[in-house]
Amino acid sequence: MSSTIEHKIKSLVRQSILELYSQEVSDSSIQLQKTNKEFTAHYTVVVFPFLKISKKAPEATANEIGNYLISHSACVSSFSAIKGFLNLVVADEQWINELNEIHLNEQFGLTEVSEQSPLVMIEYSSPNTNKPLHLGHVRNNLLGHSISEILKANGNKVIKTNIVNDRGIHICKSMLAWQKWGKGATPESTGKKGDHLIGDYYVLFDKHFKAEVAALQTEKGISKEEAEAQSPLMNEAREMLRQWEAGDADVRSLWTKMNGWVYEGFEKTYQLMGVSFDKIYYESSTYLEGKSKVMEGLKNGVFVQNEDGSVWADLTPNGLDQKLLLRADGTSVYMTQDIGTAKLRFDDYPINKMVYVVGNEQNYHFQVLSILLDKLGFGWGKDLVHFSYGMVELPEGKMKSREGTVVDADDLMEEMINTARETSEELGKLDECTAEEATEIVRMIGLGALKYFILKVDPKKNMTFNPKESIDFNGNTGPFIQYTHARICSILRKAETQGIILPSEVPATIQLTSKETGLIQMLAEFEDTVKDAGNTFSPALIANYIYELVKEYNQFYHDYSILKEENSDLRAFRILLSKNVAKIIKSGMQLLGIEVPERM
RNA sequence: GGUCGGGUAGCUCAGCUGGAUAGAGCAACAGCCUUCUAAGCUGUGGGUCAUGGGUUCGAAUCCCAUCUCGAUCACCA
Numbered sequence: 273m274s275s276t277i278e279h280k281i282k283s284l285v286r287q288s289i290l291e292l293y294s295q296e297v298s299d300s301s302i303q304l305q306k307t308n309k310e311f312t313a314h315y316t317v318v319v320f321p322f323l324k325i326s327k328k329a330p331e332a333t334a335n336e337i338g339n340y341l342i343s344h345s346a347c348v349s350s351f352s353a354i355k356g357f358l359n360l361v362v363a364d365e366q367w368i369n370e371l372n373e374i375h376l377n378e379q380f381g382l383t384e385v386s387e388q389s390p391l392v393m394i395e396y397s398s399p400n401t402n403k404p405l406h407l408g409h410v411r412n413n414l415l416g417h418s419i420s421e422i423l424k425a426n427g428n429k430v431i432k433t434n435i436v437n438d439r440g441i442h443i444c445k446s447m448l449a450w451q452k453w454g455k456g457a458t459p460e461s462t463g464k465k466g467d468h469l470i471g472d473y474y475v476l477f478d479k480h481f482k483a484e485v486a487a488l489q490t491e492k493g494i495s496k497e498e499a500e501a502q503s504p505l506m507n508e509a510r511e512m513l514r515q516w517e518a519g520d521a522d523v524r525s526l527w528t529k530m531n532g533w534v535y536e537g538f539e540k541t542y543q544l545m546g547v548s549f550d551k552i553y554y555e556s557s558t559y560l561e562g563k564s565k566v567m568e569g570l571k572n573g574v575f576v577q578n579e580d581g582s583v584w585a586d587l588t589p590n591g592l593d594q595k596l597l598l599r600a601d602g603t604s605v606y607m608t609q610d611i612g613t614a615k616l617r618f619d620d621y622p623i624n625k626m627v628y629v630v631g632n633e634q635n636y637h638f639q640v641l642s643i644l645l646d647k648l649g650f651g652w653g654k655d656l657v658h659f660s661y662g663m664v665e666l667p668e669g670k671m672k673s674r675e676g677t678v679v680d681a682d683d684l685m686e687e688m689i690n691t692a693r694e695t696s697e698e699l700g701k702l703d704e705c706t707a708e709e710a711t712e713i714v715r716m717i718g719l720g721a722l723k724y725f726i727l728k729v730d731p732k733k734n735m736t737f738n739p740k741e742s743i744d745f746n747g748n749t750g751p752f753i754q755y756t757h758a759r760i761c762s763i764l765r766k767a768e769t770q771g772i773i774l775p776s777e778v779p780a781t782i783q784l785t786s787k788e789t790g791l792i793q794m795l796a797e798f799e800d801t802v803k804d805a806g807n808t809f810s811p812a813l814i815a816n817y818i819y820e821l822v823k824e825y826n827q828f829y830h831d832y833s834i835l836k837e838e839n840s841d842l843r844a845f846r847i848l849l850s851k852n853v854a855k856i857i858k859s860g861m862q863l864l865g866i867e868v869p870e871r872m
Numbered sequence: 873g874g875u876c877g878g879g880u881a882g883c884u885c886a887g888c889u890g891g892a893u894a895g896a897g898c899a900a901c902a903g904c905c906u907u908c909u910a911a912g913c914u915g916u917g918g919g920u921c922a923u924g925g926g927u928u929c930g931a932a933u934c935c936c937a938u939c940u941c942g943a944u945c946a947c948c949a
Contacts, residue, residue: 308892318891320929330929356929357892400949440949555949582947591875592945599947606949635876636944662877663942670942699911717911729885733878734942741883745911747897748885755911763908816886819896830904830913872911 275796276373277366278304278315280347285317288340295325306793312786313352313359314793320356330356365780367792368845372777374795374852381798381859383427391429391622394420394659396629397547400437401534402446403471405541407664407671407679407737408631414726415661416629417547417865418811423627425863426806431621434549435613438531439556444512446470447526448505449477459533465540465682466533475673481505544685546719546865551620553613561612562604565648566597574647590643597644610641611648618650626652627809632660632732659809662734664726679739689718691742692751701872716867717751723866724750728815748819753857754868756822760854761870763834767847770835778845787828791849794821798856802863811864818860825853 285302289295303318319326319334326333334353341348341360349363374380396416399405405413416432424430450457450473459466481503488499500506515523542548566583569575575585575597583598597608604612617623628638638658645653663670671678693714696702702710721743728748729735745751767774797817805813834850837843861868 303891305891309895310893316892320891323929355892437949442949596947601947603947605947609949631943632877633943639876660877665942695911701909701911725884733885736884738884741898744884744898747911749897749911751911752897755909759909759912766908812886816896819886823896826912827914829908833908835908871909 275370275799277347277362277370277796280345280366281315281317281341281360281362284341284345284347285337287344288337289322289325292336292340293322293325297322297325307359311352311354311359312361314362314789315360317358317360318356319358323356334358362789364782364784364789367784367789368778368780368782370796371792371845371849371852374792375848376776378855379859380795380852381802381856382425385424385427385429389427389429390624391431392423392625392627393431393433393617393621393623394423394627394629395433395435396420397434397542397549398437398630399434399538400440400442401467401470401531402442402474403673404465404467404537405681406673407681407684410545410681410684410722411661411664411726411735412629412631413542413545413547414723414865415659415731415811417545418727418814418863419627419629419659419809421863421865422802422805422809422811422814425802428625431551431623432549433551433553433617435553435555435558437555439516439527439559441509441513442474443527443531444509444516445477445481446474447523447530448509448512449473449480450530451526453480459536465537466535467537467541468680468682469537470530470534477505477509541681541685544719545681546867553616555609555613558613558616559604559609561615562608562610563598563602563612565611565615566604566608569597569648585640585644585647587640587643592640592643595640595644607637607641607644610637611644614641614645614650614653623652625655625657627657627659629659629661632662634658635660657809659731661731665734665736667736667738667740679737685719685722688722688743689715692718692721692745695745696872705871713869713872716869717745717754717872720750720754720861720866720868721745722750723864724753724815727811727864727866728819730812731810750866751872753818753822753861754866755872756826757854757857757861757868758870758872759829760825760850760857763847763850764854766835772835772843772847774848774851775844778848779841782839782841782845784845785832787824787831788846788849791821791824791828791853794824795852795856798860801860805863814860814863818857821853821860822857825850 282299282302282304285304286297286299289297301321303321305316305318307313307316317337319330319337322333323330326336328336331353334356338351338353338358342351346363347366348360350361352359394416397409397413399409420430420432453476454473457469459469462469484503484505485496485499488494488502489496512523516527566575570577570583575583577583580600581602582596582600585595585597587593587595595607596605598604630638635658638656642653642656645656665671666677696714696717702713705713725743743749801813801817805811832846834846835843837846858868
């Protein structure tokens with residue numbers, strides 16, 4: 273509740289109760305909500321909580337307060353009392369003022385970042401360099417990008433970061449397979465994107481490995497586990513990892529070359545997706561960092577050492593288990609690396625808050641990390657945010673890379689763009705565009721459909737994606753919203769060619785319909801929606817808000833003339849209203865990382 | 873088994889800091905383009921809000937129990 277109108281009403285209600293019933297009530301005890309659609313009013317005061325004070329029936333109490341509001345302020349123009357609900361109609365003049373204010377503020381709903389703003393670091397994406405990005409990563413990237421935008425819009429300095437998992441046995445598998453069967457293939461020689469090329473060798477390794485295990489089982493009559501342990505291929509991969517860790521020049525240069533291919537591939541994917549990072553960390557240069565911090569903790573008595581030399585954190589006082597931090601041989605585990613990365617980041621930036629965008633399968637990991645960072649003295653450790661999101665599932669269940677059921681990010685985006693082009697051509701929407709414009713529009717629509725589809729659902733929920741039923745372009749979709757924006761832009765262009773000059777302010781004398789005041793009311797709600805989205809880490813809130821706004825606008829568009837309105841004040845008002853709807857659509861979609869075209 | 877998160881229309885999802893007759897979209901059916909972009913608008917049908925109890929003037933929403941789905945509880949990352 274932050275619009276000026278809401279504040280006015282609240283303080284009026286408080287005043288009325290004081291005068292009518294001689295009781296002080298706090299603002300928080302006044303339930304002011306948006307009136308349900310079936311009633312023609314703007315705000316509703318729930319009077320049930322005041323019955324004990326008024327000692328009257330609900331309807332009588334509502335009437336008394338309503339009468340008071342009418343006679344003491346021009347803000348409320350009429351009211352109706354139904355049961356315990358006092359429905360208030362706000363005067364047109366108030367709404368026009370509200371619209372004028374919104375209109376004058378280009379950044380309406382957004383909070384500016386200042387020197388004093390807190391610094392938030394957001395980690396997202398975090399890919400492995402042995403395979404291309406898939407649908408799960410897409411959700412991660414879109415959420416990460418969007419939440420960055422939303423936190424910026426709430427007045428935070430944001431540093432977007434990516435921790436690339438560029439080392440480990442899985443990387444060695446790809447490297448080994450390429451060495452054995454690659455015949456020197458490169459992205460150039462094959463015409464493949466680097467990440468896809470490497471992904472192919474990862475799959476190839478798995479294929480050969482499985483065949484080898486099966487052969488061992490039949491040859492020697494041993495169990496699958498034994499065969500896997502004996503597998504020469506796997507042993508070779510392990511040996512390669514040892515050589516990598518020892519800094520073997522040949523292995524390292526192969527590693528550098530192949531990872532380079534992958535990064536080039538990732539960069540293309542990121543660019544198309546529209547995400548970026550301010551600072552990238554590589555696990556190969558952070559994975560040793562955690563050790564010193566853990567040893568420091570051991571010295572300070574935060575951690576304990578086992579007889580075999582392994583180091584543990586005892587989290588039983590926190591209701592959790594014991595957690596290993598260093599193996600007996602002194603090597604680090606996942607948790608140690610995250611501590612190390614945290615240390616580097618803390619050294620690099622004055623972080624006030626750390627946000628990790630990571631899937632919900634790691635809820636436990638981050639619960640532990642939070643406790644450990646706190647114990648190690650990181651100021652933001654205790655309050656770190658694990659922005660946890662659900663899995664993307666296919667109709668037949670979870671995606672599995674080995675079974676080839678993953679939906680590839682590049683393929684998916686390309687497909688969406690192709691579908692957008694087909695649909696646009698069918699509808700004849702591209703007829704008046706140059707080829708370049710068409711490509712640009714079609715890209716925005718295809719990606720808009722995909723992004724909106726993913727971001728409109730509550731992040732914490734698992735979501736289903738059916739590749740066979742392609743993502744819709746009608747209804748509650750990105751293109752629907754983009755279309756509305758394009759439509760408004762078209763009106764504004766026409767207004768300009770007709771030589772209609774917009775006043776900087778609309779005179780407060782015109783009469784509005786409830787559709788129009790309702791739209792202004794919705795525009796004003798953008799401010800609270802952005803705040804809510806920031807507080808609850810929910811791009812979905814923004815998505816659903818824009819959808820409601822757009823639906824409302826389309827009804828208005830259908831029911832009323834804008835450019836053909838004869839009363840020039842009213843016409844100016846409607847153009848201005850439309851313009852500001854477009855502005856909020858654009859701002860809101862920007863928070864989701866979705867572009868909006870000016871024509872489509 | 874412990875912990876965490878879900879279960880709302882045939883499908884995909886809103887609504888969850890308690891408020892009026894539970895909402896959208898898709899799919900199905902029926903209308904609206906000589907009029908500002910029909911990727912739009914309007915209408916019809918579709919619900920035991922998993923189940924049972926409790927708190928309250930009022931519960932999809934809060935509490936308890938049960939059922940059910942998922943994640944996690946690795947010297948993998």
